[in-house]
Amino acid sequence: YTASEAWRERLVDSPPVQVRWPRAITTMGLIALVNIVFITLFYKELKLVSFDEALAGALGFRPAVLHYALMVLVSLTAVAAFDAVGSILVVAFFIIPAATAYLLTDRLSLILILSPIFGIAGVYWGYDLARGYFWGLPLDGVMQWLDKTIDLGGYTTWNSSISAAMVLMLAAIFAIVWMVSPRYGLVATIINRRLRRLQFEDQMLLAHLYNHLGGKREAEELALETLHHHLQWPRMKLERVLARVRLRQLAKVQHGQVYITQAGIEAVRHFAEQNLPVEHQKQIVRAVGD
Secondary structure, three states: OOHHHHHHOOOOOOOOOOOOOOHHHHHHHHHHHHHHHHHHHOHHHHHHHHHOHHHHHHOOOOHHHHHHHHHHHHHHHHHHHHHHHOHHHHHHHHHHHHHHHHHHOOOHHHHHHHHHHHHHHHHHHHHHHHOOEEOOEEOHHHHHHHHHHHOOOOOOOOOOOHHHHHHHHHHHHHHHHHHHOOOOOHHHHHHHHHHHHHHHHHHHHHHHHHHHOOOOOHHHHOEOOOHHHHHOOOHHHHHHHHHHHHHOOOEEEEOOEEEEOHHHHHHHHHHHHHHOOHHHHOOOOOOOOO
């Protein structure tokens, strides 16, 4: 007997379950295959056309052909994805995984690898969240606690849209990466700004010592007691900055005067070469004995 025949003959209690292969899986699978093949075959050309269209044309490529071919694939992918999963997921997956990958690397090849990984992670954890679980932990207990605490009106069972849960997890992944990214992350940005501010303060002090070394007003400008007035800094700030540069042996204090060391002179010149235009570098006063 087949499953249908066995059920009709009352040999089994439950009717057979019909499992249909979703057409969207076939459609999206074929489009994904076409995209992978196209990007693999024309990766270098697409990269060149995307970032330097003029050079691509000079080298004999056809930027317009590659551009419109890429746009056609993007359009086909978007249309098929709209039909398969809806607009919310399409927009979210077009933007968030790639943006998350870009926070970690500037290399296009790595972005193409990391983006699908973040997308798959968002799908897996988002679907799990929609089912009422977070990292394998049930959320019904949390809902019951919230209902007792803030009165949710009797809603004690987790109920969430699958699409919304996936987008939420993608956003959470993006937020975490944005926090910890070594180059563009929030923590790294705060640390880098702090370091740049400290570096600027050190260079301000060293530049002042450098420019007035051997000058007519050296005794007045480099006096430890009045140096904070010339720099327009609070005395406590001068003490902190001076302690840092002395620890690095870039400056020294002798007989109530603050002098720049040879290492400090080299640091000032190196900073000028790296950060100032050539015409401004020429304006830097040479130290005595240079």
